Amino acid sequence: YVPYSNFYVGAAVEIKNVSMITGVNVENVSYGLTNCAESTALFTVYSQGDRKEDIVAMAVVGKSDVTTGPCGACRQVMNELLPEKCVIYLSNLVGKTKEITMEELLPFAFGPSDL
Numbered sequence: 001y002v003p004y005s006n007f008y009v010g011a012a013v014e015i016k017n018v019s020m021i022t023g024v025n026v027e028n029v030s031y032g033l034t035n036c037a038e039s040t041a042l043f044t045v046y047s048q049g050d051r052k053e054d055i056v057a058m059a060v061v062g063k064s065d066v067t068t069g070p071c072g073a074c075r076q077v078m079n080e081l082l083p084e085k086c087v088i089y090l091s092n093l094v095g096k097t098k099e100i101t102m103e104e105l106l107p108f109a110f111g112p113s114d115l
C-alpha cells in the first residue's frame with residue numbers, strides 16, 4: 001500500500017522447515033507511521049511465534065533499478081530480530097542481487113547485549 005511514494009518494497013524471511021513469511025511496506029498519510037516491508041515481515045515472524053533461531057535468511061526486494069538498502073530504523077529492527085550470521089539478500093525487479101551481512105549493514109550496532 002504505497003499511495004504516497006509509489007515505491008514498492010517486499011521482504012521475505014525464510015524459516016527453517018521450508019516456510020516463507022513475507023511483508024510489504026504499508027504507508028500512512030502521516031508518513032511517519034509508515035511500516036517498512038522489513039519490519040512488517042519480521043514482526044509477523046515473531047507474531048507467529050518464530051524466533052531468530054528459526055530464521056535462515058532474509059530478502060528485501062525494491063521495485064527499483066538499484067538494490068534497495070534497508071532504512072536505518074529497519075536495520076536496528078533486523079539487528080535485534082535476525083540471527084547473528086543471517087544471510088541477507090538485497091534485490092530488485094531487474095535481477096540485481098547483493099548478498100550482505102548484518103555486520104556490514106549496521107556496524108557498531110546498539111543491541112540487547114549492551115544493556
Ligand code: THU
Nearest residue numbers: 005007009025036037069070071
Ligand atoms: N521502505 C521500506 O519498506 N523499506 C526500506 O528499508 C526503505 C523504505 C518504504 C517506506 C516507504 O513506504 C517507501 O519505501 C519510500 O520510503
